[in-house]
Amino acid sequence: MTAKLLEFKSITKTFGGICALLNLSFHVDEGESLGLIGPNGAGKTTSFNLIMRELKQDKGEIYFKGHEISNFPTHERVKMGISRTYQIPRPFNEMTVTKNIRIGLMPDEILRVMNMNSDSKKEIDIAKNIGFSEKQRLVFPNELPMGDLRRLELARTIATNPKLLLLDEVFAGLTAGEITELSNLLKKKRVEDGLTYIIVSHDLKSLAPLVDRVVVVNFGEVIAEGAFEEVIADKHVKKAYLGT
Amino acid sequence: MVKQNYKNGGVLKKSIIWWLLFAVLMSSLPMAFSLGTLRIFIFANFIAIFAMSWDILSGYTGYVSFGQPFFIGIAGYASAILTSHYALPLYVSMPVAVVLTMVAGTLFFLPALRTKGTYFAMVTLAFMEVTYHLVQVVKPGITGGSRGITGLPLLVTGAVANYYLSFFSMLLVAICLLAIGKSGIGTVFDAIRMDEDAVKSSGLNTTKFKLFAFMLSASVAGIGGVLYTHYLGSISPRGMFDINFLFTILIAALIGGERSIIGPIIGAYFLTFLLELLRPYIPGSWRYLFYGMTALVVYNYFPKGLYTMITAAGDRIRSGMKRGEQYDSKAS
Numbered sequence: 056m057t058a059k060l061l062e063f064k065s066i067t068k069t070f071g072g073i074c075a076l077l078n079l080s081f082h083v084d085e086g087e088s089l090g091l092i093g094p095n096g097a098g099k100t101t102s103f104n105l106i107m108r109e110l111k112q113d114k115g116e117i118y119f120k121g122h123e124i125s126n127f128p129t130h131e132r133v134k135m136g137i138s139r140t141y142q143i144p145r146p147f148n149e150m151t152v153t154k155n156i157r158i159g160l161m162p163d164e165i166l167r168v169m170n171m172n173s174d175s176k177k178e179i180d181i182a183k184n185i186g187f188s189e190k191q192r193l194v195f196p197n198e199l200p201m202g203d204l205r206r207l208e209l210a211r212t213i214a215t216n217p218k219l220l221l222l223d224e225v226f227a228g229l230t231a232g233e234i235t236e237l238s239n240l241l242k243k244k245r246v247e248d249g250l251t252y253i254i255v256s257h258d259l260k261s262l263a264p265l266v267d268r269v270v271v272v273n274f275g276e277v278i279a280e281g282a283f284e285e286v287i288a289d290k291h292v293k294k295a296y297l298g299t
Numbered sequence: 300m301v302k303q304n305y306k307n308g309g310v311l312k313k314s315i316i317w318w319l320l321f322a323v324l325m326s327s328l329p330m331a332f333s334l335g336t337l338r339i340f341i342f343a344n345f346i347a348i349f350a351m352s353w354d355i356l357s358g359y360t361g362y363v364s365f366g367q368p369f370f371i372g373i374a375g376y377a378s379a380i381l382t383s384h385y386a387l388p389l390y391v392s393m394p395v396a397v398v399l400t401m402v403a404g405t406l407f408f409l410p411a412l413r414t415k416g417t418y419f420a421m422v423t424l425a426f427m428e429v430t431y432h433l434v435q436v437v438k439p440g441i442t443g444g445s446r447g448i449t450g451l452p453l454l455v456t457g458a459v460a461n462y463y464l465s466f467f468s469m470l471l472v473a474i475c476l477l478a479i480g481k482s483g484i485g486t487v488f489d490a491i492r493m494d495e496d497a498v499k500s501s502g503l504n505t506t507k508f509k510l511f512a513f514m515l516s517a518s519v520a521g522i523g524g525v526l527y528t529h530y531l532g533s534i535s536p537r538g539m540f541d542i543n544f545l546f547t548i549l550i551a552a553l554i555g556g557e558r559s560i561i562g563p564i565i566g567a568y569f570l571t572f573l574l575e576l577l578r579p580y581i582p583g584s585w586r587y588l589f590y591g592m593t594a595l596v597v598y599n600y601f602p603k604g605l606y607t608m609i610t611a612a613g614d615r616i617r618s619g620m621k622r623g624e625q626y627d628s629k630a631s
Contacts (some may be wrong), residue, residue, distance in 0.1 A: 107500055109496060109499075109500070128499075128504070129496075129499040129500055130499055130502050130503055130504045130505075133499075133500060133501065133502030134502050138500070138502075139500060141497075145494050145496075145497045146497075147489070147490050147493045147494060147497065148493060149489065149493060150486070150489065150490070150493075154486060157483075157486065158486065158487070158490050158497075158498065158501045158503070159501045159502070161483060161486075161487065161501070161502075161503060163502060163503050163504050163507070165484065165507070165508070165511055168482075168483040168484055168487060169479070169482045169483055169484050170482070170483065171482070171483030171486070211501060212500075214501075215501055215502045
């Protein structure tokens with residue numbers, strides 16, 4: 056149960072003279088849901104970018120299922136079972152919802168991709184499962200409200216058949232109703248697919264019921280770690296958030 | 300659901316009928332037109348092949364290439380040298396030249412694939428210019444220097460035979476590229492254009508797909524290049540690596556409509572005939588001014604191209620008819 060699925064080991068990342076992550080370490084166990092919180096600019100999204108190899112760390116190693124993956128390109132990591140959503144949804148704007156999901160489903164082989172030109176049962180199943188109506192499936196992303204765009208991001212990442220999902224600011228820009236809906240969906244998918252989550256969010260109230268453990272980051276360093284209530288009561292965390 | 304499937308099948312059948320009609324119509328042209336007009340058609344067919352080769356790479360993936368003449372030239376020169384200096388028969392030299400284009404293109408453009416946007420365009424343009432100069436300086440004994448090589452063997456002789464050859468080559472290329480464009484590969488190319496990083500994070504190796512687009516484009520340009528060279532019977536650096544040649548290809552694809560494969564064909568015919576029809580009325584190079592202006596006007600008002608304009612008009616008529624059908628079905 057307590058096998059480490061992903062381990063982020065003493066990672067340092069600088070942008071020019073600015074140190075975004077300083078010797079940052081954290082891990083997530085298999086089946087766990089980890090909250091990654093911290094004030095703006097703490098290095099949360101940078102961590103995600105490093106895990107996906109959209110950026111390369113200066114120092115340190117990343118382990119996934121016990122393998123060192125620091126030199127693996129993005130698509131290899133996705134094939135191993137890591138997938139992410141973006142803070143600002145990045146759908147393929149000139150494609151319908153189902154076609155967006157299809158991109159996630161596509162195997163990384165030219166000959167097999169060649170045969171994937173029509174609606175497969177699988178992509179419709181995923182769309183249904185995520186809660187897109189038959190009408191919405193044929194809609195283009197620019198006609199969707201924010202809540203549905205976030206669900207589309209989720210659908211496309213789930214289509215890649217991940218073990219570990221990195222959810223970046225999933226609740227930003229959503230109405231209270233949409234947040235409840237998405238939370239329930241995340242809970243459902245976690246049980247259904249046996250997913251492991253790392254969730255970044257500023258909306259701590261919505262985050263609390265979703266996570267087993269929280270890591271608080273500030274200026275690229277871990278300042279607290281533990282159960283949600285404990286961490287929130289920590290004086291360092293209060294100071295980081297409130298500035299006093 | 301059932302309705303949807305029926306609709307897709309219907310569209311496919313309809314498009315096959317359209318292609319057959321197009322092929323029959325074009326095959327009967329030699330009966331109706333003079334040999335001079337046929338030669339214009341031949342040129343248009345070649346421009347269409349080149350424009351389609353541009354479309355499958357640049358139109359789909361958004362990596363704008365200025366390097367088409369580079370491919371065409373490599374293929375043309377390779378086959379020209381193999382036939383004139385090594386006296387190889389055409390059926391050997393042509394496939395070798397196409398393979399060589401793909402290999403050379405891939406090798407040269409691997410570094411280019413690491414760049415994006417304008418930089419990619421500039422790198423490809425640079426390759427064309429560099430080749431233009433190199434061909435004249437390096438081993439002029441073999442390449443014929445700035446005068447090029449003349450007296451090359453012809454594939455077929457006569458305007459009619461050449462017309463059929465160019466047309467059916469064009470048709471074959473069009474059908475193959477269209478099938479690829481409509482397949483999942485086309486979807487991935489599309490997605491790369493929209494957001495390459497999001498494609499990567501969907502687990503696809505974009506470099507592999509871009510390289511495939513690239514080799515596809517190179518091979519089509521290569522096929523066009525050898526056919527074109529052995530149609531003309533001569534090759535020269537000015538004729539191949541010319542910026543005007545490049546722009547004719549580019550504008551044909553853009554005016555006709557990118558990302559449609561059919562668009563570049565329409566664009567190629569439109570442009571070639573526009574130039575030829577202007578010839579009697581406007582002296583000298585003045586017609587290039589009109590040609591440029593027309594291109595500008597068309598591109599300004601129909602940025603999605605002539606093909607989209609035609610299909611949009613068709614859809615409008617059809618939706619009008621469908622509304623009638625719906626009314627009928629409701630009534631019954």
